[in-house]
Each structure stands twice: as structure tokens, then as C-alpha cells.
Amino acid sequence: MNPEGNNLSLASTRFPELEAFLKADDGPDVDISVARSGEPTARLGGAWLHSRYDPRAEATTAADEILSAGAEFVVLIGLGLGYAAQALVAAGAGVLAVEVDPACLRACIASRDLSDLFGHERFVLVTGADTDALSRAIKRADPRSIAVLVNPAYRTVFPEQTAALQAEVDRFREKDRINEATLKRFGKRWVRNLAANAACIGDLPGVARLRGRFSGMPALVLAAGPSLDDVLPVLPELRDRAVVICVDTALRSALGAGIQPDFVVVVDPQYWNARHLDRCLSPQSILVTEAAVWPSVFRMPFRATYLCSSLYPLGRYLEARSGPPKGSLGAGGSVATSAWDFARLLGCAQIYLAGLDLSFPGGRTHARASFFEQRALGCGNRLVPGSHALFSAMRGGQPYPATANDGTRVISDRRLSLYSWWFSSRSALYPGTATMNMSEHGLAVPGLPYVPLTRLLRDKPVRGLVDNALADAVAEIQGADDTKGGVSLAIVMDSLLSELQVVASKAEAAADTVARARKLDGEQLDTVLQELGLLDRELMASAAKDVVGFLFASLEDLLGGRARSFQDSLDKSESLYREISASARWHVELLSREDT
Numbered sequence: 371m372n373p374e375g376n377n378l379s380l381a382s383t384r385f386p387e388l389e390a391f392l393k394a395d396d397g398p399d400v401d402i403s404v405a406r407s408g409e410p411t412a413r414l415g416g417a418w419l420h421s422r423y424d425p426r427a428e429a430t431t432a433a434d435e436i437l438s439a440g441a442e443f444v445v446l447i448g449l450g451l452g453y454a455a456q457a458l459v460a461a462g463a464g465v466l467a468v469e470v471d472p473a474c475l476r477a478c479i480a481s482r483d484l485s486d487l488f489g490h491e492r493f494v495l496v497t498g499a500d501t502d503a504l505s506r507a508i509k510r511a512d513p514r515s516i517a518v519l520v521n522p523a524y525r526t527v528f529p530e531q532t533a534a535l536q537a538e539v540d541r542f543r544e545k546d547r548i549n550e551a552t553l554k555r556f557g558k559r560w561v562r563n564l565a566a567n568a569a570c571i572g573d574l575p576g577v578a579r580l581r582g583r584f585s586g587m588p589a590l591v592l593a594a595g596p597s598l599d600d601v602l603p604v605l606p607e608l609r610d611r612a613v614v615i616c617v618d619t620a621l622r623s624a625l626g627a628g629i630q631p632d633f634v635v636v637v638d639p640q641y642w643n644a645r646h647l648d649r650c651l652s653p654q655s656i657l658v659t660e661a662a663v664w665p666s667v668f669r670m671p672f673r674a675t676y677l678c679s680s681l682y683p684l685g686r687y688l689e690a691r692s693g694p695p696k697g698s699l700g701a702g703g704s705v706a707t708s709a710w711d712f713a714r715l716l717g718c719a720q721i722y723l724a725g726l727d728l729s730f731p732g733g734r735t736h737a738r739a740s741f742f743e744q745r746a747l748g749c750g751n752r753l754v755p756g757s758h759a760l761f762s763a764m765r766g767g768q769p770y771p772a773t774a775n776d777g778t779r780v781i782s783d784r785r786l787s788l789y790s791w792w793f794s795s796r797s798a799l800y801p802g803t804a805t806m807n808m809s810e811h812g813l814a815v816p817g818l819p820y821v822p823l824t825r826l827l828r829d830k831p832v833r834g835l836v837d838n839a840l841a842d843a844v845a846e847i848q849g850a851d852d853t854k855g856g857v858s859l860a861i862v863m864d865s866l867l868s869e870l871q872v873v874a875s876k877a878e879a880a881a882d883t884v885a886r887a888r889k890l891d892g893e894q895l896d897t898v899l900q901e902l903g904l905l906d907r908e909l910m911a912s913a914a915k916d917v918v919g920f921l922f923a924s925l926e927d928l929l930g931g932r933a934r935s936f937q938d939s940l941d942k943s944e945s946l947y948r949e950i951s952a953s954a955r956w957h958v959e960l961l962s963r964e965d966t
């Protein structure tokens with residue numbers, strides 16, 4: 371088979387939508403020519419897609435520069451003739467290429483042998499300028515860090531499509547930046563929480579056991595925005611008509627209205643988040659949480675507790691080896707996103723959102739009974755009143771004016787806009803689950819139409835069905851063995867400790883090998899670098915590598931950017947290996963304590 375036929379066969383097998391896309395006639399002409407290096411290059415609408423001199427070398431340089439910052443996954447806007455994608459994959463990165471022009475893709479397939487690219491598991495192709503398709507592909511890849519590389523010719527020829535695609539990637543990158551900053555501040559705290567709560571992973575059932583148990587019933591998700599106060603007077607009537615799922619920040623408000631929710635969702639590991647449950651006894655509620663939360667959460671007297679799969683490598687390691695999967699819940703940075711996904715997991719046909727303002731209607735940040743609001747008021751004094759703290763919270767996240775559900779203007783901020791984008795994209799991903807927002811003055815979110823309270827009040831009561839399903843779920847887990855199919859947690863922990871000690875030793879050996887390499891050259895240097903390559907492969911093959919690497923926010927911060935020379939590269943490598951060893955030994959010390 372000729373290269374073009376082989377390319378087309380491989381690409382269409384992996385990406386079935388490609389054949390229809392290739393038949394489209396839209397777009398400017400692509401002119402193929404031969405670069406000075408002898409390889410194909412091309413112009414798109416008069417703009418050069420690649421170097422006229424050496425397109426392969428140009429792509430290798432671009433790949434080296436973008437990966438030197440520590441990115442493991444690159445979104446490539448504009449595949450061109452595939453040079454950049456090939457260079458990135460060869461360097462070990464995952465690549466998601468977005469090709470907006472059928473003519474370019476036809477030229478790419480016809481001009482070069484790209485079978486190694488189209489057949490590679492780390493290469494994904496999205497065709498067209500569909501930002502939703504791009505978003506879904508990034509979510510499926512679930513990368514830890516994202517870089518974006520835009521072919522300059524596409525900025526010139528397809529400016530609107532390129533800008534929209536880059537804006538979509540930038541939303542993910544903004545979330546990564548927030549997560550990175552949070553990890554720097556709280557990463558070790560989360561690991562300590564997991565160590566303290568490790569026994570819960572083996573003992574408690576997963577939310578997967580609840581999948582579909584409330585099929586066809588409506589769900590009411592209570593968030594803690596200011597508009598929750600408008601819902602509280604009719605909450606008893608709403609409870610009769612829906613499964614009530616309450617986020618931790620809204621529990622105090624629900625209890626104040628005389629309602630114990632069916633489920634309380636707690637997923638934030640921070641200490642101050644656990645304080646939302648202070649003096650909030652709800653013994654008829656079922657707790658839905660993850661193993662990294664503050665340990666006091668597990669001491670609360672809930673009716674039962676279900677775990678979702680941990681977001682953190684240590685938790686995932688222990689779960690994967692000690693029993694069946696717990697069941698994943700979406701995490702968009704806010705507990706309300708997890709609560710929404712939990713309602714979907716339950717099989718609820720309609721999801722009503724109360725208190726999900728994603729903005730500051732009336733200049734307020736939270737419902738009146740929330741811990742945030744009460745603490746701000748309680749800590750205020752004559753010189754710095756409580757309203758000052760609330761104002762600072764509202765103004766601290768880069769606020770901007772936006773449109774509310776009632777058409778008026780409301781203040782939101784960048785952080786809340788990320789939550790809005792998450793809800794919008796997830797609702798589009800699951801069109802069979804109707805999601806409605808009951809916040810009249812909250813942020814208008816595409817895909818979350820506003821409905822008044824009366825909409826749910828018109829539904830028929832389902833409380834009897836809900837209570838029966840709850841009772842059946844609780845009865846089923848009493849005395850159940852959730853370690854079936856796994857091994858005891860003690861054995862899993864011992865295995866992890868052994869693996870961590872091996873990682874620490876090999877990382878130290880690698881650092882020492884780098885130190886030796888500084889003094890060598892010629893064949894001796896080649897021999898030492900081969901030793902280093904073997905140690906690298908062994909470290910990358912370790913089952914504990916994600917546990918050890920979790921505390922590294924980014925390689926750019928760790929290494930200080932791209933190496934300027936071979937000696938600089940050795941310095942950075944030694945620093946990295948020492949950090950790996952230190953992280954592994956820190957985990958060993960923590961997990962070996964008798965009180966964990």
C-alpha cells in the first residue's frame with residue numbers, strides 16, 4: 371500500500387469521522403512544494419505552514435521548547451503536514467491535533483508517510499472547529515498539564531476558529547493553574563489526610579453501588595449561593611418531590627429549614643471546609659465523600675457513608691488494589707459540580723439546582739446561614755466589619771459584569787466562570803439528563819435554563835419512593851464486604867512502602883550517576899548515560915510513580931525552565947532525581963507512622 375493509502379487507512383480506522391470531513395470542499399488552496407532539506411513543505415492561502423528550508427528541524431525545535439516547560443500533553447491547533455505532531459510524539463508527549471481545514475488534512479495524508487503518527491496511541495485527531503469536541507477529547511485524555519501550539523498560518527487564515535479553539539484550551543489551562551497553586555499550598559495536607567483515612571478505603575462502599583437506584587426521579591441539588599435563602603421556605607414541599615442532595619456548605623441552611631437532606635456531598639480536603647459541618651448533625655443523611663477529606667468528617671454521625679474514587683494518586687493506588695472501583699464523580703473545582711454528577715449517577719431524570727448563583731447577586735457571596743457568612747460576621751469589629759471580608763471575597767477573584775438569568779447585570783468572577791463552563795460543557799455531554807437552575811438572579815449558564823420554584827412544586831410527590839430506595843441501599847451495605855476482589859489494606863500498604871523505598875533508592879542512584887557524568891566524556895560518558903536511561907525506565911515503570919510525583923506542581927517550577935547547555939541539563943536532572951527521592955522518602959516516613 372502506498373503512503374497515502376496507508377495514512378488514510380490508519381487515520382480513518384482510529385478516527386471514523388475523518389472520511390466525511392475529507393469530502394468537504396471548504397477552505398483555501400494548499401500549495402505543496404519542496405523545502406531545501408528535500409522534504410515537503412506547504413503554503414495555506416499564501417501563508418507558510420512550515421519552514422521553506424527545513425520543516426522537520428523547525429518542528430523539532432518547537433517541540434523541544436514547548437516540552438522543556440514540563441508539559442506532558444500538547445494541543446496542536448493546525449496539523450499542517452504533521453511535522454510538529456511527529457516531533458512531539460517522538461519526544462514522549464501526548465498530542466491532540468485539531469485540523470479545521472479539509473484541504474490541509476488531504477494534503478497532509480497525501481504528502482508524507484505518517485503511519486507512525488496516525489497509528490500512535492498518544493496521538494488524537496479532532497476535525498473541524500468544534501470546541502465541544504475539543505473539550506471532550508481533552509477530558510478523555512485527562513492530562514495533568516496542557517500546552518498549546520498554534521500553527522501561525524492558521525491564525526492568519528482561520529482567525530476566528532483559531533481564537534475559539536485556543537480560548538477553549540485556555541479554560542483548561544486556567545483550571546490547571548488554579549490546581550497547581552492549590553497543590554503547592556495544600557498538597558502535603560491532602561496526602562496526610564489520605565494516610566489518616568486509609569482504613570476507610572477498605573471499609574466503606576463506593577458510590578458505584580448507588581448507580582441507577584433513583585432512576586427516573588427528580589433530584590434537587592442544594593448549593594450555598596445567596597439565592598438558597600429564597601428556596602428554604604418551601605424546602606419541605608420540594609423535598610417531597612425530589613431526592614435532596616446537599617453540598618457541605620449548604621447543610622447548615624437546610625437543617626435550619628428543618629430538613630435533613632438525603633445525601634450530603636463533601637469532597638474538599640481542607641480544614642476550613644470541614645468546619646462547614648460544625649454542629650450540623652444530620653443522622654438521617656447519607657454522606658458522599660472521598661478519602662482525602664479532613665479526618666473529622668468521617669467521625670460525623672451520618673446514616674451511612676459512601677466513597678467516590680479519589681482524585682489523588684495515593685488514594686487511587688490504595689483503591690485499585692483493595693477492592694472494587696468506588697465510582698468516579700466529576701470534579702470541576704466546586705463541590706456543586708460533584709453533587710450534580712452524583713445526581714446523574716443516581717439515574718435522576720431531572721436535576722434542579724438551587725443556590726447555584728455562580729455570581730454575587732445583591733452583592734452577597736453565600737446564603738445567610740453558611741459558615742462563610744457567619745464567620746465573617748462573627749469575626750468583624752468596629753474598624754473591620756464583617757461586610758469588609760465579604761466584599762474582599764467578592765472582589766478578590768477578578769470580577770466582571772455578566773448577564774443573569776433574569777436578563778439583568780450581575781457580578782461574577784474568573785473562578786466562578788470556570789464552574790459555569792464546567793456545568794455548561796457537562797450538560798452538553800449528557801443531554802439525556804435535564805438540568806435546570808432555579809436561581810433567577812444568578813449567572814445565566816448555557817445549557818442550564820432557568821425555571822422558577824413552582825416548576826418543581828408542580829411535580830407529583832415521590833418521597834415514598836425515595837425513602838424506600840434509601841432504606842434498600844443502606845440495608846444492602848450493612849455487613850457487606852467491600853474488599854471482595856482485592857487484598858487487605860495492610861498488605862497493599864506494605865507493598866506501597868516497599869515500592870516507595872525502591873523509588874527512593876533508584877532516584878538517589880540516578881542522581882549519583884548524573885554527578886559522575888559531569889566528569890566524563892567519550893565512551894565513558896555514553897556508558898554512564900546508558901545506565902541513567904535504564905534507571906529512568908525503571909522509575910517510569912514503578913507503580914508508585916504517580917504517588918511520588920503528585921507533590922511536583924510543575925517541572926517548570928522544579929527545574930527553572932529549559933536547559934541552556936549539557937552541563938545545565940545535568941544539573942537540572944540531578945535536582946529532579948533528588949526531589950523524587952525526597953518525595954518518596956517523605957511518603958515512606960508518613961505512611962510508616964503507627965497513627966496512620
